[in-house]
Amino acid sequence: MYSERWIGDAEREGAERRKLLESLALSVPTTDPGDRILGIYDESDRLVGTGTLVGATLQCFGTLPECRDEGIAARIVSALVKEAIRQGRTELSVFTKPETAPVFGALSFDLVAQTDEVALLEWSVAGRERGGLASYLSFLSAVAEGGPDGAGSVVVNANPFTLGHRYLLETAAARSPRLYVIVVEEDRSAFPFDLRFELVRAGTSDLANVSVLRGGAYVISSRTFPSYFTRDDAVARVHAKLDATIFAGRIAPALRVSERFVGTEPFCPVTRTYNETLKRVLPPAGIRVTEIPRVEHDGEAISASRVRELIREGRLAEARLLLPATTYDALAAIESGRDDDRRSAALWSRITRAGLRH
Amino acid sequence: MKIEKTANAGSLESSDAMVTVGPHPGGIEIAVTSPVDRQFGDRMRRTARDILAGKGIMEGLIRIDDRGALDCTLRARLETAIERGTTPRG
Numbered sequence: 001m002y003s004e005r006w007i008g009d010a011e012r013e014g015a016e017r018r019k020l021l022e023s024l025a026l027s028v029p030t031t032d033p034g035d036r037i038l039g040i041y042d043e044s045d046r047l048v049g050t051g052t053l054v055g056a057t058l059q060c061f062g063t064l065p066e067c068r069d070e071g072i073a074a075r076i077v078s079a080l081v082k083e084a085i086r087q088g089r090t091e092l093s094v095f096t097k098p099e100t101a102p103v104f105g106a107l108s109f110d111l112v113a114q115t116d117e118v119a120l121l122e123w124s125v126a127g128r129e130r131g132g133l134a135s136y137l138s139f140l141s142a143v144a145e146g147g148p149d150g151a152g153s154v155v156v157n158a159n160p161f162t163l164g165h166r167y168l169l170e171t172a173a174a175r176s177p178r179l180y181v182i183v184v185e186e187d188r189s190a191f192p193f194d195l196r197f198e199l200v201r202a203g204t205s206d207l208a209n210v211s212v213l214r215g216g217a218y219v220i221s222s223r224t225f226p227s228y229f230t231r232d233d234a235v236a237r238v239h240a241k242l243d244a245t246i247f248a249g250r251i252a253p254a255l256r257v258s259e260r261f262v263g264t265e266p267f268c269p270v271t272r273t274y275n276e277t278l279k280r281v282l283p284p285a286g287i288r289v290t291e292i293p294r295v296e297h298d299g300e301a302i303s304a305s306r307v308r309e310l311i312r313e314g315r316l317a318e319a320r321l322l323l324p325a326t327t328y329d330a331l332a333a334i335e336s337g338r339d340d341d342r343r344s345a346a347l348w349s350r351i352t353r354a355g356l357r358h
Numbered sequence: 359m360k361i362e363k364t365a366n367a368g369s370l371e372s373s374d375a376m377v378t379v380g381p382h383p384g385g386i387e388i389a390v391t392s393p394v395d396r397q398f399g400d401r402m403r404r405t406a407r408d409i410l411a412g413k414g415i416m417e418g419l420i421r422i423d424d425r426g427a428l429d430c431t432l433r434a435r436l437e438t439a440i441e442r443g444t445t446p447r448g
Contacts, residue, residue, distance in 0.1 A: 071371050074425070078369035078376065085366045090380055107370045108391045108423040125364060125380040125421050127389020 002048065002072065004079055007037040016047045021062045029060065038079050040072055051076040053083055055222065059095045077107050081123070090125040091132055093223050112218070113246045117238050120224065120246075133250065136216040140254035143180070143213060152176030153257040155219055155247075157304070159189040161199040161327045164263065164302035167295040172261035173207045175290075180255050185215040186222055190308055190351050195330070202326040218246055220274075236270045240277040247278075248285035259288040266294060266301045297322055312352050361418030365442035368427075368435035375427035377435040379443035382419040386410060392424035402432060409436050418443065 007013040017039065021028045031037065031052065037060075040049040049063040049072040058080045063072050084092050093112070094104050101111060101119035109121035110128050124131020144151070152172050158165050173179040183200050187193045197214065204210045217223045224246055225239040247260070260282055265271040279289045294301035302322045310319040316335060320328045334351070337344030366378040388406050390399045406420050418440075424432065 074369070074371045078371060081370070081376070082366060085364055085378060088364055090364055106393075108376075125378050125419055126382075126387070127419075127421050128391065129389065130387065 002040050002042055002070075002075065004038060004040050004075060007039045007050070013039055013047065017050050017062075020047055020050060020064070021060065024062045024065075026060070026062055036080070036083050038076055038083075040075055042067070048072060049076055051080050053080045056084060056089045056091060057093050057095060057223070058084075061096060061100070073103050074107055077104070077109075085125075091217070092123045094121040094123075095119075096121070112224075113242060113249055115238070115241045115245050118242055120242055122223075133218060136218055137250060137254045139216070140213070140251065143211060144255045147256065148177040149256045150176075150258045151178040151180060151256055152259045152261060153180045153182060153252070153255065154261045155182045155184065155215065156200065157184040157189060157220070158196045158200050159191045159304045160196060160307060160331070161203045161324065162302050162304050162307055162322050163297070163324055164295055164304070164322070165200070166203055166324050167302075168261065168263045168292050169204055169210065170207065171292050172290075173204075173210050175261075176259065177209065179207075179210045180257060181210055181212045182215045182219050182251075183212060184220045185217070186220065188222070190353065192347070192350065195347070199327050199330060202330070203324045218251065219243070237273055237277065240270075240274045241281060243274070244277050244281035248282050248287055252282075252285070252287050258286060259290060261290050261292055264291055264294050264301075267303055267305065308351070359413060359415045359444060361415065361420075361440070361443040362446060363443055365439055367438035367442065368431075370423060370425055373426050373428070373431070375425060375432050375435050376423040377432075377439040378419075378421045378423070379439045380419040380421075382417055384417065386416070386418060386420070388420045388422070390422045390424065392422070393426065394424070398424075401429075405429065405432060406436055409433065409440065413440060413444075415440065415444065 007017055017037065018028050036053040038051050039047050042048050048067040051058060052060040058077065061076065081092060094109050096104060096119050098114045098116065098119045101114060101121060104121045105111060109123045112120040112122050112133050122132045128134060152175065154169060154172050156165055169181060181200060181204065183197045185193050201212045204212060215221065220243055225243045260278060262275050262278060265275055282289050296302065307319045307322050316331060334344045334347050338348040361379045361381050364380040366376060368374050368376040370376050388403045390402050392399060392402065402422055402424060406422065
């Protein structure tokens, strides 16, 4: 008979888990205090299986080879799902190796996409027809209904929306019958999603064939691309490929997109890796990738990170030269309102806080 | 009555079922995943509807992840999950 319990951080059990994962040639990522690590033990209190809940993601599974086919995977997944539900989560995902994906398929998880290195599966309390990816794809299909074939697409974080983004979108819009601008929805940037989205919309409102859409959980999100938001560059390549695969196989078909535009990336290594990955993954799926050179100001490529730096240093007037009027006006209003209203004060302190990556 | 919060009961282990419920303004939605969905899916949905109706619940999501549970097991899991989902706190 097996028993289960949560593995604490500093216990000998932590070392046992590491040994188990290593014996299976699995990597042992560092864990955060909020992660919930489950252990399954046999009668002699030997660890035979483990899995971890990180936010809404189930990962880091391992079971001793001699104990497989004994329902241990079902037991681990059950416990992790129940813990996630207890925390109030309604949409869960699994990161695993492609060869293990069928195990989770049999445990009610649905495959979102897989590459040669990783598979992403999901489970939603709303069910496979209404929850998760299905719900996002039906939103996209509704947007694209009546729209043209061969549309273009750009994905932006726009943190915040600069003249660089404006140039990219203007150029792409001029070359596409319709341009879908997908704004990364994950709220882990200095500028909150609502504001980023609003500034993209305001900054493109004069371009008649542009539609601005939210990225949901499937375009550069913590679900598809967790390393984009952390500093784990080693796995960024793996996640980039998964994200590109989801775009090529699921998102582009729903929007009938046949060209993706990206800006050249002079600064950020993760974004550069992502662009390179798009160029490898998208064309075989019939989607062209067109790189548009960054627009420069005073001999330097305009970047949102430079704008954030100027704002942090209190040089909003200089940042103005890199921003469309819509963005500048919004920022100036937040800055001047920060002594009078709470919302502006909170926004301004978030925007000027250092340390967020994108 | 309605489902107030996300809650569940049961497990994904063989011969069991995991029932998860959640709030859903505007009606009842029942989703079933099961290796025997084609033979028994409708029966499981009917069982869920009967139990909801018996408790007077008009709004909620019910997800049944069946792993070959007997009808009595499924009923027990449904009862418990709904009970947990309609209890305001705890």
